[in-house]
Amino acid sequence: MTELTPDTARLLAPALAHSRYLERLFTRHPELAEETATQIETPFLKDEMLARLPTAACSDEEFKVHLRRLRQAVMARLIARELTGRCTFDEAGRTVSELADVATATALKQIIQSETRYGQPIGEDSQTVQELIVVGMGKLGGYELNVSSDIDLIFVYPETGETSGPQKIENHDYFTRIGRRLIQMIDDPTEEGFVFRVDMRLRPFGDSGPLVCSFAALENYLLTQGREWERYAWIKGRAMTGDEKGLMELITPFVYRKYLDYGAFQSMRELHAQIRREVIRRDRADNIKLGPGGIREVEFICQVFQLIRGGRVRALRQRNTRTILAELVDQGSLPHQAAAELDAAYVFLRNLEHRIMYLDDAQTQMLPTNEDDRARIAVSMDFADWPQFLAALDAHRAIVTRHFEQIFDTSREAPAPSPAGAWLDGDDDEGLQQLAAQGLADPREARRRIQALKNSTRYLQMSERCRQRLDSLLPHLLHTAAALPAPDATFARLLDLIEAIGRRESYLALLAEHPKTLERLGEIYSASSWVSGYLTRHPILLDELLDPRLLEQLPDWPALAARLRRELAEHAGDTEARMDVLRIFQHSQIFRLAVQDIAGLWTVEKLSDQISLLADLILQVVIEQLWPEIPGRHRETPLYAAIGYGKLGGKELGYASDLDLVFLYEDDHPDAGEIYARLTRRISTWLTTHTSTGMLYDIDLRLRPNGASGLLVSSLEAFEQYQRKSAWAWEHQALTRARFCAGNEEIGRKFEAIRQSILRQPRDTAKLRAEVVSMRQRMLETHPAKETDVKHCHGGLVDIEFIVQYLILAHSGEYPELTANTGTIALLATAAQRGLIPADLAEKSRNAYRELRHLQHISRLNDGTLDAERLAPLAGELEAARGLWGVLFGELV
Structure with missing residues (x-):
């Protein structure tokens, strides 16, 4: 970054110490740093924003530049003001919201002025000029927008009709064109x-609905299709442009009901429960927005009172969360102390949310996991260190949780629902007796789950035919679960599936009409909580259960690859469809392998080989799919390769393992680095993006040269030079488990030659021992050696892997066969055969490694932990592994 003047550096120091985004921004625009320092005492008001935008005619592209530079200026000053204590949370939320208002209104004006072909849109009834109403939803509506948030918009216009110009089109078509250009003006990178990123999914019918709708169409939708969550969403809806009065006249009766009857209250209770279940289901404990005691719970406390009482109390129709908290005290709905505690927690959490986002201008509410970012957060929140900050955060979240639960308990004004036993054709006692007779150990819990399902929103909104199918299916679920080990857990997991698929009649019909499929399903759900959860998340895989070859047909990867490529070719040009094809294929193969694994058809080693081959295939096909779409590509096929490290490199992948990857190229084109970096970014997106069909893989690129600060992709020559001159010992340890996975095979062969050359180079064994021991000690600082942790315990998986890595680095110069990527167990045998380690200790260590991996696999299949009793039979093998460590390194770490 260009050196700042002393005064500027002093003023901006707290902000620059915290925000990498700000540092990058000032590096790109050094003049902005001086401007920010000069104006740091002044809030960025709406008038100043408007003054920075052009008033004379210009092109869309020019206007885009002005808008983006305005955002940069606003963000720079806002970060500087907030992180130096000059700005309150309320100012920050309003500033970003006003930026959204200014950007939207001025962009809309620019677009309309430049669109001269069609004239003006004229209302069919009023014969007046119609305006596009851009509705800001969510926090934007309440002038409390996040600093790095997207904006939720809905486009509405008053009347149908046609335009007045020489080229006439329907008003709907006109406003659709305007809306698309508006999104591009604001959202395009x-x-x-x-x-701002623009999200239009809150509009009627969501992504499948038209981009714009008339008042008449919106009113009809709300009357016939509007759901409870849409009432919740529209509480904050605000017209940023156009006829706000007309819009609110239409929306208010939908959101705020004049009378509150039992049905409406019951719907509200179900909505409460649904949101809480969603938070628990997604396990978002570290998400300060969605996790327990988070921002969402404070907002929901406010909005539930608004929905219940806002029809009668107009003051509760305001949009700002803190304003509503104060109003609830005035209305007697919340005690003053409760509202004060919630307000303090809300401000703390929102300030924290901003500081998380300020790190990299990223839209995230997850607490950071790395020590550097934690330190930045703690300091910027005025705490001495992370533990002190975390204690304060936990205290606020506990307060929010307490009030949240108290409010939902006291809001149960409806009578208790009818006994769940009625669903079992008996009264309350008879229902419990029927469940107990099925062999369930806890019939009351099973009854609770049945009642929850019967009274859930999903069940109540099913078609009559769906409900009949589910009703008839329940006794079969009970019967199936009762015949299997762990019937209570099996039945609970089956109910999870039913809740997930309840609205899909085809899935219910599949289970109802194929008893054998239900039996197989029960066996899977009894055997593994992980596999049952996987199928519940991806119910499209139920079709796999109909295949009689499920337990017989082992993967034929060449044939499967050909099939996958054919399916992708059928969707050429449709990115979303191809991503879904890949995900469904990968999920199907994982599921098939898991079912075969449960049936005992695979050893852990062979299963890992298969899962690794699947990952290789996915990587290869993704490269093939993306290369033709890369701008500036200069070859028919890329000179590019994916290198696997860690579990992928060692062919030890598990069902949910992430992929450690390094990407290399060998191409003398002057733009090769930039072109292959584009390819790498696209690969990352395709692998990690969540779609309606799930995600492919989490990936980790930090093992590349220079780690997270290095280039996404390296030339083969640069990679070799780094390994020879700059790599740390631990990076050479990692190289022992690296292999070519996909891409150009010649690069793969050259990589392997480099790998072997690096591994075989002479080393000072004493120094190497010290570095390996030091690395192991650092790992133990974050992962203590618990005796039931098969990975990190003394003599466990990590110790044995470190032993093998040391042997490779110390002795492969003399014994090249040690560089073969044959796996830890085989390499221990090779080392023993060469006399590098005692044969008896090597053999017992091999057995330890094999059995520990098996126990780890079993544990992960059932989302559980191992107790000491399961490890007791391996005491001798673990002692041998510890002894082998002692032989090589002198003492245990």
Whole structure:
């Protein structure tokens, strides 16, 4: 970054110490740093924003630049003000919201002025000029927008009709064109970034609905299709442009009901429960928005009172969360102390949310996991260190949780629902007796789950035919679970599936009409909580259960690859469809392997080989799919390769393992680095993006040269030079488990030659021993050696892997066969055969490694932990592994 003047550096120091985004921004625009320092005492008001935008005619592209530079200026000053204590949370939320208002209104004006072909849109009834109403939803509506948030918009116009110009089109078509251009103006990423990400999914019918709708269409939708969550969403809806009065006249009766009857209250209770279940289901404990005691719970406390009482109390129709908290005290709905505690927690959490986002201008509410970012957060929140900050955060979240639960308990004004035993054709006692007779150990819990399902929103909104199918299916679920080990857990897991698929009649019909499929399903759900959860998340895989070859047909990867490529070719040009094809294929193969694994058809080693081969295939096909779409590509096929490290490199992948990857190229084109970096980014997106069909893999690129700060992709020559001159000992340890996975095979062969050359180079064994021991000690600082942790315990998986890695680095110069990527167990035998380690200790260590991996696999299949009793039979093998460590390194770490 260009050196700042002393005064500027002093003023901006707290902000620059915290925000990498700000540092990057000032590096790109050094003049902005001086401007920010000069104006740091002044809030960025709406008038100043407007003054920075052009008033004379200009092109869309020019206007995009002005908007993005405005955002940069606003963000720079806002970060500087907030992180130096000059700005309150309320100012920050309003500033970002006003930026959204200014950007939207001025962009809309720019677009309309430049669109001269069609004239003006004229209302069919009023014969007046119609305006597009851009509705800001969520926090934007309440002037409390996040600093790095997207904006939720809905586009509405008052009347149908047609335009007045020489080229007439329907008003709907006109406003659709305007809306699309508006989104592009604000959302499109350019060299200067973007203004706001735009999310249109809250509009009627969501992504499948039209981009714009008339008042009449919106009213009809709300009357016939509007759901409870849409009432919740529209509480904050605000017209940013156009006829706000007309819009609110239409929306208010939908959101705020004049009378509150039992049905409406019951719907509200179900909505409460649904949101809480969603938070628990997604296990978002470290998400300060969605996790327990998070921002969402404070907002929901406010909005539930608004929905219940806002029809009668107009003051509760305001949109700002803190304003509503104060109003609830005035209305007697919340005690003053409760509202004060919730307000303090809300401000703390929102300030924290901003500081998380300020790190990299990223839209995330997850607490950081690395020590550097934690330190930045703690300091910027005025705490001495992370533990002190975390204690304060936990205290606020506990307060929110307490009030949240108290409010939901006291809001149960409806009578208790009818006994769940009625679903079992008996009264309450008879129902419990029927469940007990099925062999369930806890019939009351099973009854609770049945009642929850019977009274859930999903069940109540099913078609009559779906409900009849589910009703008839329940006794079969009970019967199936009762015949299997762990019937209570099996039945609970089956109910999870039913809740997930309840609205899909085809899935219910599949289970109802194929008893054998239900039996097989029960066996899977009894055997493994992980596999049952996987199928519940991806119910499309139920079709796999109909295949009689499920337990017989082992993977034929060449044939499967050909099939996958054919399916992808059928969707050429459709990115979303191809991503879904890949995900469904990968999920199907994982599921098939898991079912075969449960049936005992695979050893852990062979299963890992298969899962690794699947990952290799996915990587290869993704490269093939993406290369033709890369701008500037200069070859028919890329000179590019994916290198697997860690579990992928060692062919030890598990069902949910992430992929440690390094990407290399060998191409003398002057733009090769940039082109292959684009390819790498696209690969990362395709692998990690969540779609309606799930995700492929989490990936980790930090093992590349220079780690997270290094280039996404390296030339083969640069990689070799780094390994020879700059790599740390631990990076050479990692190289022992690296292999070519996909891409150009010649690069793969050259990589392997480099790998072997690096591994075989002479080393000072004493120094190497010290470095290996030091690395192991550092690992133990974050992962203590618990005796039931098969990976990190003394003599466990990590110790044995470190032993093998040391042997490779110390002795492969003399014994090249040690560089073969044959796996830890085989390499221990090779080392023993060469006399490098005692044969008896090597053999017992091999057995230890094999059995520990098996126990680890079993544990993961059932989402559980191992107790000491399961490890007791391996005491001798673990002692041998510890002894082998002692032989090589002198003493245990």
